[in-house]
Amino acid sequence: MAHTINMLQAINEALSQEMERDERVFILGEDIGLSGGVFKVTDGLLDKFGEDRVLDTPLAEGIIIAAAIGSSMMGLRPVPEIQFADFITPAVDQIIQQASKLRYRSAGGYSCPITIRICCGAGGGSGLYHSQENASWFVHEPGLKVVMPSTAYDAKGMLLAAIRDPNPVLFFEHKSLYRQAKGEVPEGDYTVPLGPAAIRREGRDLTILTYGLMTQLSLDVAEEMSKRGVDIEVVEIRTLAPIDKTAILNSVRKTSKVLIVHEDKRTMGFGAELAAIISEDAFEDLDGPIMRVTGPDVPPIPFSPNLDKAWQVNTEKILAGIEKLAAY
Amino acid sequence: MASKSSRALIEIEAEKSSRSPELLLNLYTILVKCRMCDEKARILFRQGKYKGNFYSGVGQEATEVGTAYSLRKDDWIAPSHRDWTANIIKGAPLKFCFAQLFAKVTSPDRGRSSPAHMGYPELHVITPASSIAAQLNIGTGVALGIKKLHQDSVVVAYCGDGATSFGGFHEALNFAGVHKLPILYVVQNNLWAESVPLRLQTALKDLSDRAKAYGFPGIPLDGNDILAVYDAAQTAIARARSGQGPTLLECKTYRWYGHSEIDPAKYRMKEEVETWKKRDPIVLFEKQLIEKKLLTDAKKAEIAAAIVKEIDEAVEFAEQSPYPEASELTDHIWG
Numbered sequence: 001m002a003h004t005i006n007m008l009q010a011i012n013e014a015l016s017q018e019m020e021r022d023e024r025v026f027i028l029g030e031d032i033g034l035s036g037g038v039f040k041v042t043d044g045l046l047d048k049f050g051e052d053r054v055l056d057t058p059l060a061e062g063i064i065i066a067a068a069i070g071s072s073m074m075g076l077r078p079v080p081e082i083q084f085a086d087f088i089t090p091a092v093d094q095i096i097q098q099a100s101k102l103r104y105r106s107a108g109g110y111s112c113p114i115t116i117r118i119c120c121g122a123g124g125g126s127g128l129y130h131s132q133e134n135a136s137w138f139v140h141e142p143g144l145k146v147v148m149p150s151t152a153y154d155a156k157g158m159l160l161a162a163i164r165d166p167n168p169v170l171f172f173e174h175k176s177l178y179r180q181a182k183g184e185v186p187e188g189d190y191t192v193p194l195g196p197a198a199i200r201r202e203g204r205d206l207t208i209l210t211y212g213l214m215t216q217l218s219l220d221v222a223e224e225m226s227k228r229g230v231d232i233e234v235v236e237i238r239t240l241a242p243i244d245k246t247a248i249l250n251s252v253r254k255t256s257k258v259l260i261v262h263e264d265k266r267t268m269g270f271g272a273e274l275a276a277i278i279s280e281d282a283f284e285d286l287d288g289p290i291m292r293v294t295g296p297d298v299p300p301i302p303f304s305p306n307l308d309k310a311w312q313v314n315t316e317k318i319l320a321g322i323e324k325l326a327a328y
Numbered sequence: 329m330a331s332k333s334s335r336a337l338i339e340i341e342a343e344k345s346s347r348s349p350e351l352l353l354n355l356y357t358i359l360v361k362c363r364m365c366d367e368k369a370r371i372l373f374r375q376g377k378y379k380g381n382f383y384s385g386v387g388q389e390a391t392e393v394g395t396a397y398s399l400r401k402d403d404w405i406a407p408s409h410r411d412w413t414a415n416i417i418k419g420a421p422l423k424f425c426f427a428q429l430f431a432k433v434t435s436p437d438r439g440r441s442s443p444a445h446m447g448y449p450e451l452h453v454i455t456p457a458s459s460i461a462a463q464l465n466i467g468t469g470v471a472l473g474i475k476k477l478h479q480d481s482v483v484v485a486y487c488g489d490g491a492t493s494f495g496g497f498h499e500a501l502n503f504a505g506v507h508k509l510p511i512l513y514v515v516q517n518n519l520w521a522e523s524v525p526l527r528l529q530t531a532l533k534d535l536s537d538r539a540k541a542y543g544f545p546g547i548p549l550d551g552n553d554i555l556a557v558y559d560a561a562q563t564a565i566a567r568a569r570s571g572q573g574p575t576l577l578e579c580k581t582y583r584w585y586g587h588s589e590i591d592p593a594k595y596r597m598k599e600e601v602e603t604w605k606k607r608d609p610i611v612l613f614e615k616q617l618i619e620k621k622l623l624t625d626a627k628k629a630e631i632a633a634a635i636v637k638e639i640d641e642a643v644e645f646a647e648q649s650p651y652p653e654a655s656e657l658t659d660h661i662w663g
Contacts, residue, residue, distance in 0.1 A: 063465055063499035070469015072355045074477060097459045098466060105457065107438040109449030142661050150623060166663035
C-alpha cells in the first residue's frame, strides 16, 4: 500500500515508524518536541512517544550532537536535529573531531551510529543564515556518510537506512523540497540503500550529475533539451559520501559529456571532487571538458529579492551550461 | 529514590569512620603504581623509546585515584590527555598501557591514537581526543544513555582548569544539570593551562563556583589529600547512582613537570614548584599510614618492588610487540 505524501510527511512517517519499531531510537534537538519542529517535521511525535523519546534540548548544537554521540555508545540510536545547516558550525567540532573519528581512533572499540538531520538550502528569501547548503564540508571527512534525498520516497527510505546504519550519517533535508517534493511512498517499512546514485532520466548525449533541489531543475532542462534533439541523462547523486563512482563513470562513458549542477558555491564544492574523479578515471571517454553550473563564490544568500535571484542556480543558467557543452 | 540515596550516604559516613586497613593500603598501592608508571613513561620517552609526546600527571595522582578507585567495571571514565593512568586505575593490564605509549599493534587502539590518548573499551574508558573538553561532552552523552536505559552506572569525566573556559564545558554541564545525569566532573585545577596561569584563565578563585550556574553542587578540595578526594568522590558517585544528578569536584593540585615532556615549563617559578613538591600526595599519605602503623619501610619496599617487576614485564611486552602493518591503515573507518 502506498500513499501520496510530501517529503516532510515522509520524514515524519519514517521517524514515527522507526521509533515504534526500535525502542533504542530517540530524537533530540531545538523546538522538535512541544513545537513539533520549526517546519513541523517532527509534529505529533512528542504526543505519541513522550519526553523520554522526544527531547527538546538546550540551545547548544555542540551538546546536541555530543549527547547523541555518547548515548549511541551506550547502544541507543539517537537522531539529533540541526535546525538549519547555517547553525551546524557550533557542532562541527563534535561531528568532525569526535563522530567521524571515534571508530578509527579506537580501532573499532567504539562506534557512533547517529543520524544527524539537517535542514539546508535556499528557501524563498531566507537570507544569509537560513539558506546554506554546506553538505560538501562533510564529504571531506572520512568516516561520515553524507546524503541528500530529493524525493519523498527516497527521504523515507534513506532516513530509515541511515538510522539503521552503524556509521554517523548526515541526512540533509532541503527546505524547499519539504512540500514541493511529493510522490508515492509505501506506507510500510522499506529502505533505500545509502550509496547508490539514481538514474532519474536515461540519455545518450550528455550527463548531468546533480543532487538536492537541482535534481528537478535538471530534469526540467533535460525535458526542454529533448525537444531540441539533445538527449540528456540525469544522474542524481543522493549519497555524496561515499560517492557512487561506478554509476557516475558508467554514465560518463555512455555520453562522453558531463555537466555538474549544484546549488552550493563553486570553489571546493562537491562538483570539484566529481570533476577530479571523472578526469582521473574516464579521461579517454570524454568528448569535452567537465563543466559545472553552481552557486557563485558569494555568501549564500543575500536577502534582497534581486540579489537572492541573482545568486541562485535556475533553469536558464543550467540551459546555458548545457548549450555550451553540447556545442563543444 | 530518597531512601536509596540516604542509605548510600549513611554507608559512606560509616565507611569514613571505619576505613579498613585493606582499603587504605590498596589506595596507597595504586597511588604508588600510578606514580611509578608515570615516571617510567617519562623515562622511556626521554630515552627515545617512543615518539610523540607524553603528558605527565606526576603530582596529581590523588585526584585520579581518589575519584576512580571505587568505580565498577560498568562505570565509565572520560579522560583527557593527562589521564593515561586512569586506565591503570580502572584495571587495564599494564602491558597494554605501555603498548599504547609505544603505539604497537597490541595497544587497545592498534597504534592509531597518540601515546597518552589511551582508552580501553572493555573497561569503559573512552578513547580521548586532543580537543579540550570534548570528553566532558561525550561523557555527558554516555550519562544520558545510562539514564535512558535505566541503568545505574556512573561516568567520571576529567578535565583541567583551562577546559573550564571552553564553551563545551558550559554546554556539557548545563545539559547534565537539566537532566540530573549520573556524572561526576573532576576538574584538576593545577593552576596552569599549559603556560597560561589561572589569573589569565578566569576571574574565579574556586572553579567549583561554576557548578552553581548549572544547578548542582561544586566542591573545592585539596586534591593532594587522597582521603579527602576519595570521600568526596564516594558521596558524588552515590548521588549520581541514585539519580540525584551531577557533582563538580574541583581538585586543587599541581603537576610537577611541564605540560608535556617537550615543555620545560620555564614560565613557572621554582619556588612554586618546590612548595607543591613538599605536598607530595603520596608522601602525605605515607605519613598517615605510618602513624596508623599500617606502613613500614619494609612494606613500602615490598610494594614498590612488586610494582617495578610488573612494570618491567609490561615494558618488555610493549617492546617485543610488533607495530601495526601499513596494510591496516584504512581499517575501522567504516562500520
